[in-house]
Amino acid sequence: MAVNVTGLSDTVERECLLYDPFYGDETYVTPLSDKFVFTRKVHRCQICWDEIPANSRVRAKTERNNEERKVATFYFCTQCCYAMADSINGSDDEICRRTSQGVDRAEREHREVAP
Numbered sequence: 001m002a003v004n005v006t007g008l009s010d011t012v013e014r015e016c017l018l019y020d021p022f023y024g025d026e027t028y029v030t031p032l033s034d035k036f037v038f039t040r041k042v043h044r045c046q047i048c049w050d051e052i053p054a055n056s057r058v059r060a061k062t063e064r065n066n067e068e069r070k071v072a073t074f075y076f077c078t079q080c081c082y083a084m085a086d087s088i089n090g091s092d093d094e095i096c097r098r099t100s101q102g103v104d105r106a107e108r109e110h111r112e113v114a115p
Contacts (some may be wrong), residue, residue: 048099
C-alpha cells in the first residue's frame, strides 16, 4: 500500500473520492474535477469547517452551479477525508460527527457576523 507525503494512503484517497459529500443536495451542478491537491493558501473544510493550512494535501471538488452559473471549488480536510473513506467502508459515525460539528461552527460564525 503506497502512502503519499501526507500519510493518506492511495487506498484512502480512492475511497474518499467515492464518497459524495453533497448527496441529497438538489442543486443542478456539473462536476468539473474531483481530486487531491496541495493547497496554496488557507481554506475552510466544507464539512467540519476547520481551517485548512496552506500546503496541505486535501480533496478539492470543483463544480459549476448551473442555476447560478458560478464555478466553485470545495475543500475537504485530511480528517474529513479519512471519515469519508470510513463511510464508504460502512462506518458513518465519524463523518456524521464531523458534519454536525461543521454545521454548528458555520451557524455560530454566521450569527456572529449577522447585524
